[in-house]
Amino acid sequence: MSGLDSRGRPNGAHPIQINPEQLLDDGYVILRNVVPPERLNELRASFETLVDRQQANWARDRDDPGCFAYVAKQPRLAFQTVIDAATANTVEFCLHENTLGVSRQALGTRDVGLKQMILLCNPETPYGPDLWHRDVSHGPTNNAPLAGLQADMLSNGPGSVQWNIPLYDDDVLWVVPGSHRRLNTPRENQELLNDPRAKLSNCTQVSLKAGDGVMYINTILHWPSNYSTRLRRIIHLRYTSFGGQLFPYGSRFLWEPDFVRHLSPEGQAVFHRFLELAQLEDDRIEAFYRALLDQDPEAFRQALALLHPGDTGRLVCVVLLSKLARRMGALKRPEVANLPERERASAVGEQTFSIRNLESLARRFTGSETKLLGQRFAPLDARLQLETEHFVPSLASKPTRYAQEHMPDRFDLDDFIASWSNAA
Ligand SMILES: [Fe+2]
Incomplete structure (x- = not known):
């Protein structure tokens, strides 16, 4: 066959x-x-x-x-x-x-x-x-x-x-x-x-x-x-x-x-190999979030280098993981967590048969940890938003404040690390 x-x-x-x-x-x-x-x-x-x-x-x-x-x-x-x-x-x-x-x-x-x-x-x-x-x-x-x-x-x-x-x-x-x-x-x-x-x-x-x-x-x-x-x-x-x-x-x-x-x-x-690869990636993502929760710049840089070995573009990886953390955080909210599976999926913008995949990652963290991750990412998230809503044809269905085209100006990986490690 x-x-x-x-x-x-x-x-x-x-x-x-x-x-x-x-x-x-x-x-x-x-x-x-x-x-x-x-x-x-x-x-x-x-x-x-x-x-x-x-x-x-x-x-x-x-x-x-x-x-x-x-x-x-x-x-x-x-x-x-x-x-x-x-x-x-x-x-x-x-x-x-x-x-x-x-x-x-x-x-x-x-x-x-x-x-x-x-x-x-x-x-x-x-x-x-x-x-x-x-x-x-x-x-x-x-x-x-x-x-x-x-x-x-x-x-x-x-x-x-x-x-x-x-x-x-x-x-x-x-x-x-x-x-x-x-x-x-x-x-x-x-x-x-x-x-x-x-x-x-x-x-x-x-x-x-x-x-x-x-x-x-x-x-x-x-x-x-x-x-x-x-x-x-x-x-x-x-x-x-x-x-x-x-x-x-x-x-x-x-x-x-x-x-x-x-x-x-x-x-x-x-x-089964695909699932193994995904599991290994989730282990690395967990290490990345834990370093951020622990406000440990060195562990953070190491975890990031495993997820994104290329020197250039690591801030893009951080942005992507900030979005993932936000979806996990949404799942933890009681008004979402108690919904039936299909409604839970649609409440956080997931598809019915991928929600369990996100939930298995989210289970590695408590509700207070995902909330804290949200705080750690907040300065980056603010830099990803423009002052007014804008619309770019082919990219968005409706106007949004989130930058469609350009990464934040004058904000690099060191700035992101400084935004949370100074708060320790
Ligand atoms: Fe398409």
Whole structure:
């Protein structure tokens, strides 16, 4: 069933080789026959079984946890939640040398985990063009400002890659090549303000045949140009690095491991390794927060260097961990902690099947500790807010005070450490 050898490689196949420089330069690479042609029909059939299964769940419950949100314009299946042994080839495909293996090449390390696997589908009624966007948002609980994320990636390499692999020919996606390396230009902003759902003057269409794939860095400016009723089945994956020079943004797994029992022994072993990597990262995150709680600059610097080995960009890692601490703190509030799981997840901006992942980290700390972490991060959080609300097309859905584009001015790692170690 799996077709994997003992090292997770497909039996008898010639792996795809990529040029990581091209990914860094353009922000995306198109790869042909990511799904080996002889496997296309088998995967189409299995995914269709899963679509039917999920449709039945949605018919009963639009908030069924098999989907992180039933989105009428683009139904999305968290397909691992509806597999069985007969359809486990869908998940096993995410461990293939052409997907996981190529992602390892792109990220420059074998220590790569699968963060997310979903199937994007066509809507039942025509929706038309969606908004141009980058897959990052910059609010009180999310991400560092875009230029910070980009500088970190340019200094230390990408921390994650995202994939679209259509099971039927697909040309819905357009991108602005190279935009993952920079902020929007004034011209792009003007065009986006004029019409955020229209073709930009410098964009390129991503035309894929069934089984091809596009691997991209998801800060790239991109556009779902037309959600029509044409049959659309996109395997949408995100892999995250645990062995690189930076701390990847949005790195926590968006799946619960219950489904792993349906996989082959080889597939199970790969997922167990993913969980081990995530556990090790959580140990490091805990050490980082403990150093901050203890107001111990030396332990703090050591913990930070393990999470973000690259010298440049460490403040970005601190910002990301300040956001994570804020989400943990929200979970500890009694009015949230006592809610049923689904409501708890939505109260803190998590997805139903990733809330337990955040809770397992949060359990390492008491409520007073997460409150104290909030105080330690407060001076940084203040520096991440502007005096007035602002709006940047493609980055935010509504105006916010949180800086979308730039890291704080005249505030570096030493300033952050001084902001809490002096208070000792
Ligand atoms: Fe997107």
